[in-house]
Amino acid sequence: MAEENQFFRPVRDFCQRSVMTCRADDPLVSAVAIMRERNISSMVVLEDGRPHGIFTDRDLRNKVVAPGRSPVELKVGDVMHSPLATIGEDDVLYEALYRMSRLKIHRLVVVDDAGALSGIITDTDILRLQAHSPHQLVLDIEKAGSIDDLRTLHSRIQALVLHLSGTGIPIRDMVKLIANLNDQVLIRLIALLRADKYADLTDDFAFVVMGSEGRGEQTLSTDQDNAIIYADTLGADEIARLEAFSHELIEALISIGVPPCPGGIMAKNPPWRRSLSGWKMELNRWLSTPTPDNVMTGSMFMDLRALYGRSDLVRALKEHAFATLSEDQGFLMRMAQNMTNFLPPLGWFGKVKLEKSGPHRGRLDIKKAGIFAITDGVKALAIEAHALDGTTHDRIEALTAAGVIKPEDAKNLLASFDFLVMTRLRGHVEALRAGETPTNYVSIDMLNVMQQGELRLALEQVAKFQGFIKHHFRLHLLRN
Incomplete structure (x- = not known):
C-alpha cells in the first residue's frame, strides 16, 4: 500500500487506546498529579461514562497559572474544555487531520458508534507517518505566504489526486480529500488578502460556495460557484470595500488555477453579492416562479455552504427557504420534474447510448447520464425533509434514517452514485495525463467488461430512482 493511502485508513488503526x-x-490537583505521574499532557473528562470534556496542560497554564488562580480551590470542570471535539473510530485518518486543522487543536477524542470513549489521536500521531503526505500539504497551505505559493499548492493537490487515483481509495474519501484541500486553499487566500489589503474589511459577511463544492463533492474539473451574503446593517462604505475585496478574491482564485464559472456565478458579480434581506427576496422570486432557469439556479443555490465568515447568515437563509417551500411545493415539484428529464442513455438490451456526432462522438456525458439525476433528486427529498446539510452520501443516509428511502434502495443508490462519480474522476485523470482539459465526457473504452456491466446497472438504478421521485412528488399532477 502506498504511504499516502494510510490517510484513508480508519482512525481506529492509529489512535491511542490507553486514555486516562x-x-x-x-x-x-489530583488530576494534575496523575498527569505528572503518567507523563501525559491531557485527560478526558467523563460524564455518565461518556466523554464530556478534556483537560490539558495548556488549560493549566492558560486558565490557572497565568491568571494566578489557586489550583487547590478548583475542580477539573472549572478549567476543562467543553464541548468536546470528537471523531468516530471508523472515520478515515485524513478526516481527523482536517478536523484538527480547522479547529486549530492538537488532539481529538475517538468515540465508537454509541458515543462511548474509544481512544485519542493527536497531530503528533499523524506526523509520525510521513513528511510528504496530505497532512504535509495541509500544513504547507496554512503556511503559504503569497498567491504564488497557493498556485503551486493548487498544482500539488492535482498531482496528489493523480497519484492516489486507481489505488482503491473509496471515492467518497477521494472527493472529500479534494474538497477539503480546496477549502483550505480558499480560506488561506482570504486570510492573505485581508492581511495584505483588507484589514479594515467588515466581519459581517459570509463567503459561500454552492453546487458540488457546496456539497463537498468536487472532482478535478470544478469551476467556481460562489457568492457573498452580508448583514443588512452594513453601511455604504463597508459594502463598497466588500465589493472591492470580492473582485480581488475571485481574480486571485482564477490566477491560482480555479476556473471561472462560465455562467458568471461568482461573488464579484453584483447578482451574487447581496444582503441577507436581498437574498431572501431573490430566493422568493426563484421559489415562487419555478421557470426552468429559476429551478436550475435555485437548485444550485440550495447547496450553499459557508466557507468563511458568519455561518448564521447561511442558516437564516436556509430556514427562510424551508419555511417558504413548506407552504408551496411547486418549486420542489418542478425541481424533481427537471431531474427526471435527464433520462439515462440506455437503449435496447441495456446498451449504453453514446454521443453520435460532434467533438465528443463515441463518448458519454457521465454527469447528464446519471450523476445529476441522483444529486438533484436526493436534494429535492432533502429539502423537503429539512436534511440538506452535507454531501449526497450524508443526505441519503439522513433520508434513510427518516424513513424516506428504504435501506436496500439507499444501498443500491449509493453504490450507483459512487461508481458514476469514480468514472467521472477517472475520466478527469485520464484527460490530465493526456494533456487535455477535463470534461464530463468519458470514453467507454477505459472501462473493462465488468465495469461496463457496472455502468449499465448504475444507469438502471438511476432510472428506478427517477420513477421513485415521480411517484413521491406526484409529478403526474403537473401541467407542462
Whole structure:
C-alpha cells in the first residue's frame, strides 16, 4: 500500500487506546498529579461514562497559572474544555487531520458508534507517518505566504489526486480529500488578502460556495460557484470595500488555477453579492416562479455552504427557504420534474447510448447520464425533509434514517452514485495525463467488461430512482 493511502485508513488503526480519564468534579490537583505521574499532557473528562470534556496542560497554564488562580480551590470542570471535539473510530485518518486543522487543536477524542470513549489521536500521531503526505500539504497551505505559493499548492493537490487515483481509495474519501484541500486553499487566500489589503474589511459577511463544492463533492474539473451574503446593517462604505475585496478574491482564485464559472456565478458579480434581506427576496422570486432557469439556479443555490465568515447568515437563509417551500411545493415539484428529464442513455438490451456526432462522438456525458439525476433528486427529498446539510452520501443516509428511502434502495443508490462519480474522476485523470482539459465526457473504452456491466446497472438504478421521485412528488399532477 502506498504511504499516502494510510490517510484513508480508519482512525481506529492509529489512535491511542490507553486514555486516562477523570470527572468534572474531581479536584484539579489530583488530576494534575496523575498527569505528572503518567507523563501525559491531557485527560478526558467523563460524564455518565461518556466523554464530556478534556483537560490539558495548556488549560493549566492558560486558565490557572497565568491568571494566578489557586489550583487547590478548583475542580477539573472549572478549567476543562467543553464541548468536546470528537471523531468516530471508523472515520478515515485524513478526516481527523482536517478536523484538527480547522479547529486549530492538537488532539481529538475517538468515540465508537454509541458515543462511548474509544481512544485519542493527536497531530503528533499523524506526523509520525510521513513528511510528504496530505497532512504535509495541509500544513504547507496554512503556511503559504503569497498567491504564488497557493498556485503551486493548487498544482500539488492535482498531482496528489493523480497519484492516489486507481489505488482503491473509496471515492467518497477521494472527493472529500479534494474538497477539503480546496477549502483550505480558499480560506488561506482570504486570510492573505485581508492581511495584505483588507484589514479594515467588515466581519459581517459570509463567503459561500454552492453546487458540488457546496456539497463537498468536487472532482478535478470544478469551476467556481460562489457568492457573498452580508448583514443588512452594513453601511455604504463597508459594502463598497466588500465589493472591492470580492473582485480581488475571485481574480486571485482564477490566477491560482480555479476556473471561472462560465455562467458568471461568482461573488464579484453584483447578482451574487447581496444582503441577507436581498437574498431572501431573490430566493422568493426563484421559489415562487419555478421557470426552468429559476429551478436550475435555485437548485444550485440550495447547496450553499459557508466557507468563511458568519455561518448564521447561511442558516437564516436556509430556514427562510424551508419555511417558504413548506407552504408551496411547486418549486420542489418542478425541481424533481427537471431531474427526471435527464433520462439515462440506455437503449435496447441495456446498451449504453453514446454521443453520435460532434467533438465528443463515441463518448458519454457521465454527469447528464446519471450523476445529476441522483444529486438533484436526493436534494429535492432533502429539502423537503429539512436534511440538506452535507454531501449526497450524508443526505441519503439522513433520508434513510427518516424513513424516506428504504435501506436496500439507499444501498443500491449509493453504490450507483459512487461508481458514476469514480468514472467521472477517472475520466478527469485520464484527460490530465493526456494533456487535455477535463470534461464530463468519458470514453467507454477505459472501462473493462465488468465495469461496463457496472455502468449499465448504475444507469438502471438511476432510472428506478427517477420513477421513485415521480411517484413521491406526484409529478403526474403537473401541467407542462
